[in-house]
Amino acid sequence: xxxxxxxxxxxxxxxxxxxxxxxxxxxxxxxxxxxxxxxxxxxxxxxxxxxxxxxxxxxxxxxxxxxxxxxxxxxxxxxxxxxxxxxxxxxxxxxxxxxxxxxxxxxxxxxxxxxxxxxxxxxxxxxxxxxxxxxxxxx
Amino acid sequence: xxxxxxxxxxxxxxxxxxxxxxxxxxxxxxxxxxxxxxxxxxxxxxxxxxxxxxxxxxxxxxxxxxxxxxxxxxxxxxxxxxxxxxxxxxxxxxxxxxxxxxxxxxxxxxxxxxxxxxxxxxxxxxxxxxxxxxxxxxxxxxxxxxxxxxxxxxxxxxxxxxxxxxxxxxxxxxxxxxxxxxxxxxxxxxxxxxxxxxxxxxxxxxxxxxxxxxxxxxxxxxxxxxxxxxxxxxxxxxxxxxxxxxxxxxxxxxxxxxxxxxxxxxxxxxxxxxxxxxxxxxxxxxxxxxxxxxxxxxxxxxxxxxxxxxxxxxxxxxxxxxxxxxxxxxxxxxxxxxxxxxxxxxxxxxxxxxxxxxxxxxxxxxxxxxxxxxxxxxxxxxxxxxxxxxxxxxxxxxxxxxxxxxxxxxxxxxxxxxxxxxxxxxxxxxxxxxxxxxxxxxxxxxxxxxxxxxxxxxxxxxxxxxxxxxxxxxxxxxxxxxxxxxxxxxxxxxxxxxxxxxxxxxxxxxxxxxxxxxxxxxxxxxxxxxxxxxxxxxx
Numbered sequence: 001x002x003x004x005x006x007x008x009x010x011x012x013x014x015x016x017x018x019x020x021x022x023x024x025x026x027x028x029x030x031x032x033x034x035x036x037x038x039x040x041x042x043x044x045x046x047x048x049x050x051x052x053x054x055x056x057x058x059x060x061x062x063x064x065x066x067x068x069x070x071x072x073x074x075x076x077x078x079x080x081x082x083x084x085x086x087x088x089x090x091x092x093x094x095x096x097x098x099x100x101x102x103x104x105x106x107x108x109x110x111x112x113x114x115x116x117x118x119x120x121x122x123x124x125x126x127x128x129x130x131x132x133x134x135x136x137x138x139x
Numbered sequence: 140x141x142x143x144x145x146x147x148x149x150x151x152x153x154x155x156x157x158x159x160x161x162x163x164x165x166x167x168x169x170x171x172x173x174x175x176x177x178x179x180x181x182x183x184x185x186x187x188x189x190x191x192x193x194x195x196x197x198x199x200x201x202x203x204x205x206x207x208x209x210x211x212x213x214x215x216x217x218x219x220x221x222x223x224x225x226x227x228x229x230x231x232x233x234x235x236x237x238x239x240x241x242x243x244x245x246x247x248x249x250x251x252x253x254x255x256x257x258x259x260x261x262x263x264x265x266x267x268x269x270x271x272x273x274x275x276x277x278x279x280x281x282x283x284x285x286x287x288x289x290x291x292x293x294x295x296x297x298x299x300x301x302x303x304x305x306x307x308x309x310x311x312x313x314x315x316x317x318x319x320x321x322x323x324x325x326x327x328x329x330x331x332x333x334x335x336x337x338x339x340x341x342x343x344x345x346x347x348x349x350x351x352x353x354x355x356x357x358x359x360x361x362x363x364x365x366x367x368x369x370x371x372x373x374x375x376x377x378x379x380x381x382x383x384x385x386x387x388x389x390x391x392x393x394x395x396x397x398x399x400x401x402x403x404x405x406x407x408x409x410x411x412x413x414x415x416x417x418x419x420x421x422x423x424x425x426x427x428x429x430x431x432x433x434x435x436x437x438x439x440x441x442x443x444x445x446x447x448x449x450x451x452x453x454x455x456x457x458x459x460x461x462x463x464x465x466x467x468x469x470x471x472x473x474x475x476x477x478x479x480x481x482x483x484x485x486x487x488x489x490x491x492x493x494x495x496x497x498x499x500x501x502x503x504x505x506x507x508x509x510x511x512x513x514x515x516x517x518x519x520x521x522x523x524x525x526x527x528x529x530x531x532x533x534x535x536x537x538x539x540x541x542x543x544x545x546x547x548x549x550x551x552x553x554x555x556x557x558x559x560x561x562x563x564x565x566x567x568x569x570x571x572x573x574x575x576x577x578x579x580x581x582x583x584x585x586x587x588x589x590x591x592x593x594x595x596x597x598x599x600x601x602x603x604x605x606x607x608x609x610x611x612x613x614x615x616x617x618x619x620x621x622x623x624x625x626x627x628x629x630x631x632x633x634x635x636x637x638x639x640x641x642x643x644x645x646x647x648x649x650x651x652x653x654x655x656x657x658x659x660x661x662x663x664x665x666x667x668x669x670x671x672x673x674x675x676x677x678x
Binding site for chain 1: 226227229230232238239241242245246314315316317318354355445446447478479480481482555558559562565566572575576590592593598668
C-alpha cells in the first residue's frame with residue numbers, strides 16, 4: 001500500500017446506537033485491503049473509544065452512525081483533543097444528513113462516508129491520509 | 140446485471156406450465172380463505188377491509204410525538220397507530236441516565252414511564268384503532284403494562300384494545316438491540332405472552348423477520364428464520380407454559396420487510412402463509428382454522444431507501460407498497476423518502492401515507508384477491524423460496540432450533556455473509572441502484588429535501604424533566620412495589636412477573652427501575668451499562 005507500516009483502524013458504533021451491520025461490513029472491507037482492524041462493537045461511549053484508541057495506538061478511528069446521536073461524536077472529538085490525540089484521523093459513515101456532516105467536518109472529523117460509499121473510496125481515503133501523516137511527521 | 144433471486148437462484152427468461160407441473164391447486168394453493176391459505180385468509184380480500192395504512196411516529200418528547208400522531212390522524216391514519224421507541228427505552232435506561240441523556244428522544248419515543256404513555260396517548264383513543272409500539276424485547280412486559288394501566292385509568296375494557304406492544308427475544312442479533320441477556324429477554328417475552336393469552340387480551344406479539352432482513356438477510360433466509368422463531372417460541376408457550384396451541388396461534392404477528400425485488404417479495408409472503416398453515420396443522424395439531432392464519436404486516440424496506448437522490452425513494456416505496464398489497468397483508472407502514480437521512484419529516488410522512496392511498500384507491504389492487512396466483516413465474520418463485528427456506532430451516536433445527544443456532548453463532552454468521560454479499564454485488568455493478576451505481580449525479584447537484592431534526596439540547600431537556608419528575612412520585616409506594624417485584628423475580632423462571640410489573644407501572648416506577656430490579660434479582664448489575672447504582676434498598 002506504500003506506507004511503512006500496516007495501517008491500524010479502530011471501528012466502533014457509538015453511544016446507544018445498535019446498528020452494527022455497516023460497521024461490520026466496513027471492518028471486513030478494511031481487513032481485505034490488508035489493514036489491521038480493532039472492532040469494538042456497539043454501546044461504546046466516547047470514553048471507551050478514546051481509551052481503546054490509546055491502548056491500541058491506531059492510525060484512524062471510524063465511527064459508524066445510524067442513530068442521529070451526533071453529540072456523542074462531538075464528545076469523542078473533545079476527548080481526543082483533551083488527550084492530545086488531535087492528530088488521530090476520525091472518519092464517520094452512515095445516515096448523517098448533509099448539514100450535520102459539514103458541521104462534524106468543521107469540528108474535526110476528516111471525512112464522512114454516506115450510505116453506499118464504495119469500498120475503494122474508503123480504503124483510498126485512509127491510505128492517503130496515513131501516507132500524508134507519515135510524510136509530515138518525517139519532515 | 141445479475142439475473143437471479145436475492146438468494147442466488149438463477150432466473151430464466153420465460154416460465155411455462157412445465158415450471159409448475161407438480162402444482163396441485165387444492166393442495167398447494169386453495170381458494171382464498173381455504174387451507175393452506177397460500178392465497179390469503181379472506182375470500183373477499185380487501186373488499187372486506189383494506190389493510191391498515193400507517194406511518195411510524197416517534198421523535199423527541201412524548202408531547203412532541205403525541206402532536207405527530209394527531210397530525211397523522213388528520214392525514215388519514217385512522218386504522219392504527221405505530222410508534223417506535225427510542226434508544227434509551229430499548230436498553231432500557233432512563234432518560235436521566237448519564238449516557239441516556241446525551242441521546243434520549245433522538246431515534247424514537249422515550250416512553251420511560253406510564254406518565255409518558257399518558258402524554259403520548261393524550262386525546263388519542265385506545266380503542267377503535269390498533270395500538271402498535273415497536274421497540275426492544277426487554278421492554279415488552281413494561282409496554283404491555285402501560286396498556287393495561289392506561290385502559291384501567293380510562294375505564295376502557297381491556298378486551299377492546301388491540302394491536303401489538305411486545306416483541307420477540309432475538310432482535311438483539313438483528314440490529315434492534317437492547318442491553319439484556321437472551322435468557323432474561325426470553326423470560327420477559329414468555330411472561331408477557333402468557334399474560335396476554337391467559338387474560339384473552341387482543342394484543343399480538345411481533346415475531347419479526349423484518350430486522351433480520353433489514354440487516355442484510357435474503358428472502359429465503361428470512362422465511363427460514365421466521366419459521367424457526369415461530370416454531371420455538373410457540374413450542375415454549377405450549378410445553379413450558381402449558382397453553383393450548385389454538386390460543387397461542389392468536390399471539391404472533393410477522394412484520395415482513397419488502398424490498399424492490401417485486402415478484403420475489405410477493406412469493407415470499409405467499410410461501411409464508413402456506414408454511415405457517417402447514418406447521419400449525421401438521422406439527423401443532425391446530426384444531427381451529429383460525430390457528431392456521433399467521434397475521435402478516437408489511438414494512439417496506441428502509442434499507443433500500445438511498446441517501447443519494449432521495450426523491451427516487453418515492454418510486455421505490457410505491458413499488459414495494461404495491462408488492463405488499465398484491466401479496467395480501469393486514470397492515471403496511473412504508474419507509475420514507477428521507478429514511479437514509481433522518482426521522483420522517485412532515486412532508487416525507489405525508490408522501491408515505493399518500494403512497495399507500497394511491498396504491499389502495501387508484502390502482503384497483505383492492506378489487507381482486509391474490510391477483511398473481513396462477514402466474515407460472517410467481518407460483519414457481521413461491522415454491523422455490525419455500526424450498527430454499529425449508530433447507531435453511533432444517534439446518535437450524537439440526538443445530539437444536541433457533542436459540543441453539545444463535546448460541547452457536549450460525550444465524551449471525553449467515554446474516555453477516557449475506558450482508559457482505561449484498562454489498563459486493565452493488566459494488567461490482569451486479570445489482571443496479573439508480574443514483575448509487577447507475578445514473579449518478581455529483582453530490583452538489585443532488586436533490587434538496589427537508590430534514591427533520593431535533594435541536595441540540597432537546598435530549599437534555601427530556602432528561603431534566605425526568606430527573607425532577609422522579610422526585611415528585613410517591614416514593615414509599617414505589618419502594619414497596621419494587622420489593623414485591625424483587626421477591627417475585629426470585630421465584631423461578633416460570634413465575635409470571637406481569638402482575639407485579641403492572642403494579643409497579645401503575646405506581647409510576649420507570650422502565651429502567653423495573654428491569655433493573657429484575658436484573659438484580661437474577662444476580663446481574665442494576666444498570667445494564669454499569670454506570671449508576673440501584674436506588675432501592677432491596678432485601
